[in-house]
Amino acid sequence: MANPAKFNRDTVVSLACDLFWKKGFHATSTRDLQDAIDLRPGSIYAAFGNKQGLYTEALRHYANKMDDLLESCLEQHDSVIEGLKTFTKSALIDETEQQSCDQCMLIKATSEFKHEYPELKSLSESLLVEFETRLAQLFAQAIDAGELPKNGKAIDYARHFQIHFIGLRSYAARVTDKSLIDSLIEKMFDAVKA
Amino acid sequence: MANPAKFNRDTVVSLACDLFWKKGFHATSTRDLQDAIDLRPGSIYAAFGNKQGLYTEALRHYANKMDDLLESCLEQHDSVIEGLKTFTKSALIDETEQQSCDQCMLIKATSEFKHEYPELKSLSESLLVEFETRLAQLFAQAIDAGELPKNGKAIDYARHFQIHFIGLRSYAARVTDKSLIDSLIEKMFDAVKA
DNA sequence: ACTATAATTGAACAATTGCTCAACTAGGAA
DNA sequence: TTCCTAGTTGAGCAATTGTTCAATTATAGT
Numbered sequence: 080m081a082n083p084a085k086f087n088r089d090t091v092v093s094l095a096c097d098l099f100w101k102k103g104f105h106a107t108s109t110r111d112l113q114d115a116i117d118l119r120p121g122s123i124y125a126a127f128g129n130k131q132g133l134y135t136e137a138l139r140h141y142a143n144k145m146d147d148l149l150e151s152c153l154e155q156h157d158s159v160i161e162g163l164k165t166f167t168k169s170a171l172i173d174e175t176e177q178q179s180c181d182q183c184m185l186i187k188a189t190s191e192f193k194h195e196y197p198e199l200k201s202l203s204e205s206l207l208v209e210f211e212t213r214l215a216q217l218f219a220q221a222i223d224a225g226e227l228p229k230n231g232k233a234i235d236y237a238r239h240f241q242i243h244f245i246g247l248r249s250y251a252a253r254v255t256d257k258s259l260i261d262s263l264i265e266k267m268f269d270a271v272k273a
Numbered sequence: 274m275a276n277p278a279k280f281n282r283d284t285v286v287s288l289a290c291d292l293f294w295k296k297g298f299h300a301t302s303t304r305d306l307q308d309a310i311d312l313r314p315g316s317i318y319a320a321f322g323n324k325q326g327l328y329t330e331a332l333r334h335y336a337n338k339m340d341d342l343l344e345s346c347l348e349q350h351d352s353v354i355e356g357l358k359t360f361t362k363s364a365l366i367d368e369t370e371q372q373s374c375d376q377c378m379l380i381k382a383t384s385e386f387k388h389e390y391p392e393l394k395s396l397s398e399s400l401l402v403e404f405e406t407r408l409a410q411l412f413a414q415a416i417d418a419g420e421l422p423k424n425g426k427a428i429d430y431a432r433h434f435q436i437h438f439i440g441l442r443s444y445a446a447r448v449t450d451k452s453l454i455d456s457l458i459e460k461m462f463d464a465v466k467a
Numbered sequence: 468a469c470t471a472t473a474a475t476t477g478a479a480c481a482a483t484t485g486c487t488c489a490a491c492t493a494g495g496a497a
Numbered sequence: 498t499t500c501c502t503a504g505t506t507g508a509g510c511a512a513t514t515g516t517t518c519a520a521t522t523a524t525a526g527t
Contacts, residue, residue: 246440
């Protein structure tokens, strides 16, 4: 291999992810991307094919990042529910503070590609289904461990969690007082146990 | 007034609203709009100034439409809570079926204009605040009427409703089985009363 | 019928878009 | 050292973007 690439692919994808997340696919121009990732068009198109190709990797990167955050939060607690609470606070408070990205990028993507770009539509949908599946696994675990009543269904808990999570995220985006969000998350988890 | 306008402004704004709602501001080109509302650039720019001007009216139109729906649902019931439930079902099931617009246009707008177009950002935010205020009014009414426990706060109910509403709407967008959404709305209102 | 004025038209502008490609550069293998 | 190949560069393309405007059309008031 002569003259190997000078850029780090992960770094580039991560930077592109931040920009796409913030501005959305359509509002992000290839010039914006060139500046953000410090690569000339030739390199970008050689490495990723086109704008959609880079977006695809950026979206996958986002999903992986969320998965990693979830798993690391779970490791911090013996209780699955406590792990999920830490994850929620981390995603809705810490992350929105530093990134100021209001919505989950996957939700933004499903909305943006509802009527166009079928590949991106199905990718974002399947990443969301993957996440729901993981949540259902975790709630099944919590039921087994006696953290939640035995008569509850894991998939119902998973659905309820997502609905609350997405709604809260949207609300957190337009509220400056993060202690309010914190107390709403506490309420959310009190309600889950009941 | 010589040669009065041949188009109906409300109709035009309503058609523009549907397109902007579906595709978002950035993904909607002025050519798309010209086709949808059947007007040539000159007429559009004479009537609305620019793309942003038309979008502004479209967003206001959307907020009014939602208000009208809410009020008409409230009129159908003596109970405020039952009125809100009918509104929720109407917005999340009936409307998404015919329009296939996944998200609340106001939420989409706040997300799209978080870092650009400050006028549209503050407009969408203030329309959301207006809606929250109306909800708080209604929950105060429900508390007074004895529909909800006296020790609850109207603003807390309003917040909880919005979070659940937005989360459910997002979930409804990627679920084909509308009876599941119906049962989730029923659960949502059971939880409110408790 | 005439006129003044407002609305409509569509060609065309400059800017921006996603993307290409020929020329150039750099480093591993011979 | 000399290739050969893979990576980089940036000028620039064709298409699309938001917008303008002179010419045209239509009508309410005289």
